[in-house]
Amino acid sequence: MKQEKFTVTGMTCAACQSHVQKAVSTLQGVQDCNVNLLSGTMTAQFDEAALSDGDICAAVKKAGYGAQPVGKNPAAAEKTARQRAQEELHSMKSRLILSLIFFIPLFYISMGHMIGLPLPSFLSGMQNAITYGMVQLLLLLPIAYANRSYFINGYRSLFGRAPNMDSLIAIGATAAVAYGVFAICRMGNGLAAGDMALAEKYHMDLYFESAGTILTLITVGKYLESRSRGQTTEAVEKLMDLKPQTAVVLRNGTEQEVPIDKVLTGELVVVRPGASIPVDGVVTDGLSAVDQSAITGESIPVEKQAGDEVITATINGTGRLVFRATKVGDDTTLSQIIHLVEDAGSSKAPIARLADKIAGVFVPIVIAIAAVTAVIWLLLGYAPEFALRAGIAVLVISCPCALGLATPVAIMVGTGKGAQFGILYKSAEALETAHTIDTVVLDKTGTLTQGRPAVTDVLAQAPFTEAELLQTAAALEKPSEHPLAQAVLQYAKEQGVSIQEAEEFEAVPGRGVRAKLSGEVFSAGNAAFMHECGADISTLEQQAQALAEAGKTPLYFAKGSRSLGMIAAADPVKPTSKAAVRALRHMGLSVVMLTGDNRRTAEAIRTELGIDRAVAEVLPQDKEREVRSLQEAGHKVAMVGDGINDAPALTRSDVGLAIGAGTDIAIASADIVLMKSDLLDAVTAIELSRAVIRNVKENLFWAFFYNVCGIPLAAGVFYPLLGWQLNPMFAAAAMSLSSVFVVTNALRLRLFKPKQTQRFLAEKTPAVSIPSTQNNSIHSKGAVPMKKVIFIEGMMCEHCKAHVTEALQKVPGVTEANVSLEQKNAAVTCGAEVTDEALQKAVTEAGYRPGKVEEA
Incomplete structure (x- = not known):
């Protein structure tokens, strides 16, 4: 096959x-x-x-569409698809502008006199009745021509016994135009025969504006859809752009830069400091830390030395590496990720639109009713004009304007409301599908956590003090480029520690560092390195075990053979992560965490946040496979992530949500972007989707209900008994009323408030979520706490409150921040080293206006 x-x-x-x-x-x-x-x-x-x-292409063309094989150049095909989407958007925009240019005067001429607006003299009065009608027809023709695709596709689908929304549009517009032309002819007959009563009867029975309204309003919705479609092919392009274009290989003992597709399996490849690794391979020489977070999700760069594997598109640190290429071309990890994104995207089942389903049954029924209505009145002996008017009235009142607006108007209001909360729905499909989700899969690094290591505990061994430990640690780690060393150095700077220069610095791969300070030998590293140095760390082992079980990485420090203490670092949980998980579970959703980190760290985060299940040590294809297995088990899955490694899973999922601060590729692969990088916004996105779809179903019901109620009246069912026959003008008015009702109902979404988000917003974890471990002989970081109150201007809602809270909690030394919207202030618990200016600066950077600071 x-x-x-x-x-x-x-x-x-x-x-x-x-x-x-x-x-x-x-x-x-x-x-x-x-x-x-x-x-x-x-x-x-x-x-x-x-x-x-x-x-196959011939079969597609026979069905009325165009087709051509992608061939062996999928990248070119993706670009062509994107260009086609851009061309479609440009075409739709031109259609909309042209439609509006002619629709505005058409609507004025046909409806303006009803509210007392003057008409030009050559259009007013019965003597100009034919001119009045012909001008409307001429204004309609450009609108009809600009939107001729509705007629072509609509009638083709109708004749192919597969009616769609275009069929409804085409029939409704055609009915209005046909009746308008018929009315002009009858006016002409009346004027020619001197029968002014007949001419006046049809003078106001021109419904060209109804056809113009149908075509123009539907084009507005189509244009909004086209705007979102053009972004669907960006993911693969950006993945391809990530791959290095050249590689430096060793040939005949010399370094040569060659195109990436010229690298052969088994060749030696050289990667300079800071460069991207071009192909997969195994290190043969050199030592460096490689940032693999984009591919594996690991929050901390991994040290690489001889025998270790390296992956395409990961970033080399400060060392020079030489490795032997093992996978090149389409076999590399990055290429496999690209294929996964393409395959997942092409296998996504498109959403069946409710309006199309209704239209498939509604259209033939309406046509049949209109035809039967006209025939019955003719058989009953009524005039052909009467029968035709009744049949046309049925078609006009059944016009799909409200049915066509039911979905796009609600979605337009919903996406606008989402933008107010910093939630970007990239397509109507994303907004529609999100309400069906029953399982949420969360990436850990950068989604649940901050994505970078930070010091969580400082444990000094008596008789040494915390200040001595920090001073020593900063001096030892200053020459190192290791991420944990940078975390220690950053914390020491924040605490105002003076850093002295180390002498005879030595880095021991996989162990730690050693250097002289003031002539004495100091060392820092893991437990094995401490044992090599002869340092006694037995009194710290219990605390170190507790820290490790909590997902933290302990670093030991020693002066000669004497232990100075221990500093622990971890990737801290975001302040709103716990609240978001609780809100998702309260909404009846199952929560799963996927991470490339080790099982111990994953389990610590899972327990802390109350997540249902955690899957650790997974690669990109494992994440995609996990999402696929959940789907195969019958679940509707939403994936939340921020890295390149999340792209296949984001695309495979029913709805992908990308953290806004994540990579461009994750954002391009996702269906929804959370611009503020707040997981609580994922809760709001799903809650808003539910509200929008509920509104859409209401709109569809009422649009359909109006038609069902209006058809018997339009058909003249009540005429023999009560003398009621619905004039096509009133039929058009009833159709317009249904549209007004639908739009008004959709505008209620402006009042939407995220109830789940507000409910759980107060349940935030601190910036460092896992409590410090300490005993009588060890001191935890932090000074004697004090309380301050800072006044804040500009806060308007719970999201403002969350932003200010997060900003204040990130200030070094702040342990707690309670923000009050009512009192416009924040009660801050912090160390004595936290200045008023630091608090005010944090509020300013969050986008609000700080006031005075008082001690509580």
Whole structure:
């Protein structure tokens, strides 16, 4: 069996996708066919002995669409798809502008006189009735021509027995135009015969503005959809851009820079400090720390030496590495991630739109009712004009304007409301799908945690003091480039520790560092290194074990053979992570954490935050596989992540949510972007989705309800008994009323407030969530606490409160910050070293105006 990917053009809705899939699936030799409406692609698995690519393309073209195989250049195909999306957006924008240019005068001429607005003299009065009608028709023609695709696709789908939204638009607009032309003809007959009563009867029965309204308003919704579609192909392009274009290889003993596709398996590759690793391989010479967070999710760079594996697109640290290439070209880890993103994207089932489902049944029923209505009145002996008016009234009152607006207007208001909360829905599909989620998968590093190591505990061994330990630690770690060393150095600077220069500095790979300070030998590193140095750390081992179980990394320090103490560092949990997890679970969602970190750290975070399940030590393909397994078990899965390693899982998931501060690739792969990098916004995104979809269903119900109630009246059911017959003008007015109702109902979404977020907002973990471990002989970091109150201007809502709280908690020395919206202040618990200026600066950087600071 051969599997081939095709680009498909001309699809506009779920019915089109179904039609294409049916056309190909029925071919003899096709085993499987999957059509993706959003990306405009189709993947077909077929017997190449029975079929060729040309046969499949011919079947698609016979169905009324265009198709061509992607071939062996998927990158070019992706760019073509993006260009096509941009062209579609530009075309839709031009259509909308042109429609508005002619619709505004059309609407003024046809409706302006009803509210007392003057008409030009050549259009007013019965003597100009024909001119009045013809001007409206001429203004409508450019609108109809600009939006001719609705008529082409609509009637093609209708005749192909697969009616869609375009079919409804085409029928409604055609009915209005046909009746308008008929009315002009009747006016002409009346004027020619001197029958002014007949002419006046049809003078106001021109409904060209109804056709213009249908086409213009629907085009507004289509334009908004087109704007979001153009971003769907960015993920693969940005992944491809991540790959280095050249590599430095050793050939004949000399370094040569060659294109990446010229690197051969088994060749020696040189990576200079700060450079990106071009292919996968095994280190043969050199020592360096490599930042693998983009691929594996590890928050701390990994030391690499001879025998260790390196991965494409990871970033080398300060050392020079030489490695032997083991995987090149399409076999590299990055290339596999790219393929996973492509495969996951093409296998996503598109969302079946409720309006299209209703239209599939509604349209033929309405057409049948209109035809039967006209025939019955003719058989009953009524005039042809009466019968035609009744049939047209049925079609006009059944116009799909409200049905077409029901979804896009609610989604437009919902996405605007989401933007106010810093939540960017990249497509209507994302907003629609998020309400079905029952399982949320969370990345750890950068999503639940800050994404960088920070000092959590300073434990000094008596008789040494905390200040002595910090001073020594800073001096020892200053020459080191290790991330943990940088965390220690940063904390020491924040505490105002003076740092002296170390002498005879020596880094011992995988162990620690050694140096002389004031002529004496000091060392820092892990337990094994302390034992090598002869330092007694037995009194610290219990505390070190507790710290390790809590997911922290302990560093020992010694002066000769005497232990100075221990400093622990960890990737701290974000302040709002616990509240977000609790809110998700309260909404009935299952929460799963995936991370490339070790199991002990993952379990510590899982327990601390109350997560249902944690899966540790996973690679990108493992994350994607875990999401896929959940989907295969029947779950609707949302994935929240921020790294390149999350891209396959983000794309595979039903809804991908990217942390805004994450990589561009994660953002491009996701369906929803959380611009403020706050996990609570994921809660709001799902809650808002539920509110929007509930609103959409209400809109669809009322749009359909209006039509069902109006059709009997339009058909003249009550005419024999009560003399009621709905004039097409009133039918159009009823149709417009249903549109107003739908839009008004959608505007209620402006009042949306994230109830779950507000409920759990107060339940935040501190910036360093795991409590310090200490005993009588060891001192934990921090001084005697004191309380201060800082006044703050500019806070408006709970999100403002959360931002200020997080900003204040990040100030070194602050242990707690309680913000009050009502009192416009924050009560801060901190060490004596925290200055008023530091608190005011934190508030200013958060985007608010600090006032005076008082001691509580």
